[in-house]
Amino acid sequence: xxxxxxxxxxxLKKGHVSKEVADLSSYSYDASFGEYMPDIICQxxxxxxxxxxxxxxxxxxxxxxxxxxxxSLSGGPLPxxxxxxxxxxxxxxxxxxYEDDLMMDVSPGVITAxxxxxxxxxxxxYPPDPSSSSISTIGGNLAENAGGPRCLKYGVTxxxxxxxxxxxxxxxxxxxxxRTVKNVTGYDMTKLMxxxxxxxxxxxxxxxxxxxxxxxxxxxxxxxxxxxxxxxAVSKILRxxxxxxxxxxxxxxxxxxxxxxxxxxxxxNDAESVLLVELDGHPLALEAEMKVxxxxxxxxxxxxxxxxxxxxxxxxxxEVRKLVSPAIVKFGPTKISEDTSVPVSQIPEFFKSIERIxxxxxxxxVVFGHAGDGNLxxxxxxxxxxxxxxxxxxQAVAEIFKASLKLGGTLSGEHGIGLFKKxxxxxxFDEAGMAFMKGVKKALxxxxxxxxxxxxxxxxxxxxxxxxx
Amino acid sequence: MTSELIKKLDYDATFDCVQCGFCLPSCPTYLTMxxxxxxxxxxxxxxxxAVEGKAKLKDLEEAIDLCLGCRQCETVCPTNVxxxxxxxxAVSVLxxxxxKKLDSKIMSLFLERNYMLTLxxxxxxxxxxxxxxxxxxNTKMLDILPDRLGNMAKILPPVKKQKNHVNKPFRTKKxxxxxxxxxxxxxxxxxxxxxxxxxLEAHDIQVVExxxxxxxxxxxxxxxxxxxxxxLAKMNIEALEKYDVDYYVNAIGGCGASLIEYxxxxxxDDKWNKRAEQFVEKVKDISVIFDQLDLNLTxxxxxxxxxxxxxHLQNVQQVFKEPENVIRQIKGLEYKILPxxxxxxxxxxxxxxxxxxxxxxxxxxxxxxxxxxxPQLIIxxxxxxxxxxxxxxxxxxxxxxxxxxHIVEVVAEACGVE
Ligand SMILES: Cc1cc2nc3c(=O)[nH]c(=O)nc-3n(C[C@H](O)[C@H](O)[C@H](O)COP(=O)(O)OP(=O)(O)OC[C@H]3O[C@@H](n4cnc5c(N)ncnc54)[C@H](O)[C@@H]3O)c2cc1C
Ligand code: SF4
Ligand code: SF4
Numbered sequence: 001x002x003x004x005x006x007x008x009x010x011x012l013k014k015g016h017v018s019k020e021v022a023d024l025s026s027y028s029y030d031a032s033f034g035e036y037m038p039d040i041i042c043q044x045x046x047x048x049x050x051x052x053x054x055x056x057x058x059x060x061x062x063x064x065x066x067x068x069x070x071x072s073l074s075g076g077p078l079p080x081x082x083x084x085x086x087x088x089x090x091x092x093x094x095x096x097x098y099e100d101d102l103m104m105d106v107s108p109g110v111i112t113a114x115x116x117x118x119x120x121x122x123x124x125x126y127p128p129d130p131s132s133s134s135i136s137t138i139g140g141n142l143a144e145n146a147g148g149p150r151c152l153k154y155g156v157t158x159x160x161x162x163x164x165x166x167x168x169x170x171x172x173x174x175x176x177x178x179r180t181v182k183n184v185t186g187y188d189m190t191k192l193m194x195x196x197x198x199x200x201x202x203x204x205x206x207x208x209x210x211x212x213x214x215x216x217x218x219x220x221x222x223x224x225x226x227x228x229x230x231x232x233a234v235s236k237i238l239r240x241x242x243x244x245x246x247x248x249x250x251x252x253x254x255x256x257x258x259x260x261x262x263x264x265x266x267x268x269n270d271a272e273s274v275l276l277v278e279l280d281g282h283p284l285a286l287e288a289e290m291k292v293x294x295x296x297x298x299x300x301x302x303x304x305x306x307x308x309x310x311x312x313x314x315x316x317x318x319e320v321r322k323l324v325s326p327a328i329v330k331f332g333p334t335k336i337s338e339d340t341s342v343p344v345s346q347i348p349e350f351f352k353s354i355e356r357i358x359x360x361x362x363x364x365x366v367v368f369g370h371a372g373d374g375n376l377x378x379x380x381x382x383x384x385x386x387x388x389x390x391x392x393x394x395q396a397v398a399e400i401f402k403a404s405l406k407l408g409g410t411l412s413g414e415h416g417i418g419l420f421k422k423x424x425x426x427x428x429f430d431e432a433g434m435a436f437m438k439g440v441k442k443a444l445x446x447x448x449x450x451x452x453x454x455x456x457x458x459x460x461x462x463x464x465x466x467x468x469x
Numbered sequence: 470m471t472s473e474l475i476k477k478l479d480y481d482a483t484f485d486c487v488q489c490g491f492c493l494p495s496c497p498t499y500l501t502m503x504x505x506x507x508x509x510x511x512x513x514x515x516x517x518x519a520v521e522g523k524a525k526l527k528d529l530e531e532a533i534d535l536c537l538g539c540r541q542c543e544t545v546c547p548t549n550v551x552x553x554x555x556x557x558x559a560v561s562v563l564x565x566x567x568x569k570k571l572d573s574k575i576m577s578l579f580l581e582r583n584y585m586l587t588l589x590x591x592x593x594x595x596x597x598x599x600x601x602x603x604x605x606x607n608t609k610m611l612d613i614l615p616d617r618l619g620n621m622a623k624i625l626p627p628v629k630k631q632k633n634h635v636n637k638p639f640r641t642k643k644x645x646x647x648x649x650x651x652x653x654x655x656x657x658x659x660x661x662x663x664x665x666x667x668x669l670e671a672h673d674i675q676v677v678e679x680x681x682x683x684x685x686x687x688x689x690x691x692x693x694x695x696x697x698x699x700x701l702a703k704m705n706i707e708a709l710e711k712y713d714v715d716y717y718v719n720a721i722g723g724c725g726a727s728l729i730e731y732x733x734x735x736x737x738d739d740k741w742n743k744r745a746e747q748f749v750e751k752v753k754d755i756s757v758i759f760d761q762l763d764l765n766l767t768x769x770x771x772x773x774x775x776x777x778x779x780x781h782l783q784n785v786q787q788v789f790k791e792p793e794n795v796i797r798q799i800k801g802l803e804y805k806i807l808p809x810x811x812x813x814x815x816x817x818x819x820x821x822x823x824x825x826x827x828x829x830x831x832x833x834x835x836x837x838x839x840x841x842x843x844p845q846l847i848i849x850x851x852x853x854x855x856x857x858x859x860x861x862x863x864x865x866x867x868x869x870x871x872x873x874x875h876i877v878e879v880v881a882e883a884c885g886v887e
Binding site: 023026031037043070087090111134135261325327333335385 | 484485487488490503514515524528529531
């Protein structure tokens with residue numbers, strides 16, 4: 001490792017390579033609850049530097065773990081086998097806007113919110129809006145194929161990237177796609193890379209597609225007496241002829257957690273379930289469209305509608321949703337966030353299963369998420385210092401996945417498989433499906449140096465939160 | 470798990486951190502250094518690792534030393550992590566483990582007793598003489614680079630101090646206020662204190678000056694010298710309690726923050742905790758009082774202005790809106806929001822002397838935003854920030870186009886108080 005360290009120091013700028021304990025510790029975690037110490041930290045600032053690092057890692061047979069801002073909830077960037085953490089957060093400033101093409105080139109460390117800001121300064125929009133956008137990097141978004149509330153209408157990260165520059169496992173630099181919306185020349189390597197969680201190649205540049213920014217938005221909050229009806233409301237809205245830009249859902253526990261510290265005008269905690277709906281477009285159209293939504297929902301039993309009178313009230317209502325993920329930690333310090341997705345029609349059924357699991361295991365199990373596209377976040381709030389609770393949580397997680405898959409859903413809608421969901425891969429794929437994916441991995445990274453220990457479970461691996469001593 | 474450290478470091482508080490990273494974009498050292506160990510999330514994790522034996526105390530040093538203690542991370546944290554407590558225990562533990570830094574020793578010497586303030590005042594005056602400047606740089610008395618002092622010396626305002634005893638207990642008025650002058654503030658900016666008192670009096674408030682008051686203890690506290698900080702706190706509580714006033718008012722974001730945390734500082738002291746609790750309830754920043762008053766803002770100030778808040782006024786005293794409410798009321802003033810306004814300017818007590826380069830990087834980032842807005846006036850609420858902004862303006866050669874003024878000076882001008 002010492003020899004490799006010296007070679008890396010020669011290859012990178014001063015201060016961009018470290019093996020001090022303070023640095024190793026600082027890249028040993030992400031926003032999940034895993035902890036693994038790397039051996040060396042590198043902060044590259046160019047494609048050339050990345051190539052040098054990859055070549056050295058091959059020479060010394062050491063794994064590479066790409067990392068953005070470490071907001072992954074699935075343990076994506078954790079260096080489970082030690083080795084090099086390739087931290088892109090310093091390379092955050094290479095941005096070129098092609099205004100007339102509605103395109104933008106970015107380096108991997110650019111923060112998502114910065115992309116939003118720059119696009120807006122040109123009257124344009126980059127739609128993917130993960131709740132972590134003020135922190136996450138585009139590299140991390142691409143590697144996880146991140147989504148967000150706006151993805152209901154506009155699609156996810158993969159729908160807005162038209163070209164990539166990739167450093168391959170052997171240190172070659174390749175380009176996929178280009179700067180055109182249409183491109184079917186050769187295999188679509190861009191799409192293969194997106195969502196590959198840093199296991200197939202390292203993204204060093206992305207060409208993103210921007211769209212005209214909608215002129216205005218309008219928000220309504222729908223409160224329901226019962227959870228299952230709120231699920232039904234989602235399908236009703238989507239079949240009313242109007243496509244909202246966002247439909248988000250929170251159960252009463254989430255709303256309660258937020259309101260207990262952030263009281264918000266007009267929002268009460270007596271509803272079992274709350275939907276937030278946002279429409280975007282021309283202001284005149286929005287008026288008429290909101291009427292349709294109101295009428296559609298008022299036809300459902302026990303539904304109360306609050307239409308935001310202005311921007312201020314709208315942002316207040318959205319505040320409730322924004323604060324949910326952190327607010328629920330008040331039930332306990334350890335948050336096990338799941339990220340299942342089910343077909344929209346199955347949302348009511350899925351809610352019933354969640355209720356059953358909550359009662360069966362007697363856990364703090366709350367649900368919120370992107371109801372419009374069926375991507376729900378059941379969260380178990382517990383305390384990792386209490387092993388008995390964790391044991392129950394382990395079983396409950398398995399039950400949640402089972403319920404989702406039974407309804408035609410999937411393990412992960414947007415957070416990725418990473419480390420913590422890999423034990424369940426065989427629940428979703430059969431042997432042939434897994435072998436096909438493994439074949440791709442083997443072809444592109446034969447020596448398993450890029451983010452090893454992720455996505456593919458070890459033999460007989462099962463999901464554990466507590467390790468028996 | 471080292472049992473000794475678990476008692477001394479706030480290990481429990483580190484568990485509230487879910488490592489979401491929401492604090493990263495609000496941390497000045499992370500923004501300028503782009504290394505995780507210089508982020509709040511990194512620092513919290515290092516403290517946790519130190520207790521768990523995964524890192525040594527010396528591994529914490531650089532990260533904790535370079536923290537400004539601005540506590541913006543605490544304000545933005547969605548899970549309410551008490552970073553201030555974690556940081557405070559870390560500073561304290563590190564301090565026990567190494568020789569006291571010469572500079573903090575000198576600081577506490579100067580600040581400890583009220584009579585020392587006079588000495589300090591003289592010392593500061595000497596600062597301006599070439600003799601003292603040379604003496605300091607030659608002897609490396611403060612163990613710091615000459616250019617830091619050079620730069621600081623250039624921006625220090627000429628010291629003028631005319632003790633002004635405003636003590637008119639015979640006037641019966643609606644509100645009475647005990648005024649806390651602060652030591653640094655009074656050495657550099659005694660005119661601002663005087664103006665603040667005059668404005669209050671012009672609005673029918675009775676102001677009592679408390680003669681036995683001493684340094685608030687902020688610098689000692691931040692240097693981890695808790696015993697000294699506690700002694701100073703008790704002296705101040707004792708001094709102010711003697712007067713039957715409605716509020717204890719100050720015009721210094723940093724000192725006010727220190728005063729308002731006396732209850733926290735003395736929480737384990739059974740004899741003092743109740744008294745401290747009653748004390749902090751009365752501590753108010755001058756801008757809060759201004760905001761409550763119907764200010765007689767008669768004069769126009771025809772300038773484009775920005776406001777650079779004091780971190781401790783916001784993140785510790787929880788005073789966010791009031792200064793801007795007041796500024797927006799001033800006639801003629803075109804108020805613009807400074808991008809990244811809530812991020813520390815890099816002054817942070819004596820940070821800009823001890824960690825000069827880091828502080829200048831933070832200041833340069835601040836000044837790029839200032840230059841984008843092109844203000845004619847920068848309004849401040851704390852002497853440290855005030856000096857730092859003066860330095861920023863000077864570094865950019867903008868002295869002729871941008872003025873730096875304390876909010877009290879601006880309100881005084883608008884109210885026609887001289
Ligand atoms: C509070 C909170 C809210 C969140 N909300 C959402 C949400 O609404 N929607 C959503 O989709 N996610 C959400 N997430 C999850 C997370 O923010 C996303 O997965 C995000 O895309 C991760 O970005 P990052 O820069 O932090 O990457 P990291 O966490 O550092 O890394 C993520 C993965 O990307 C890989 N990687 C990083 N950079 C590169 C690169 N240049 N080349 C190849 N591989 C790379 C890493 O190896 C890792 O596997 C949330 C997380 C938090 C903490
Ligand atoms: S301190 Fe707060 S904001 Fe920062 S990572 Fe921890 S929980 Fe998130
Ligand atoms: S106190 Fe300020 S400098 Fe220190 S970690 Fe928090 S935001 Fe960063």
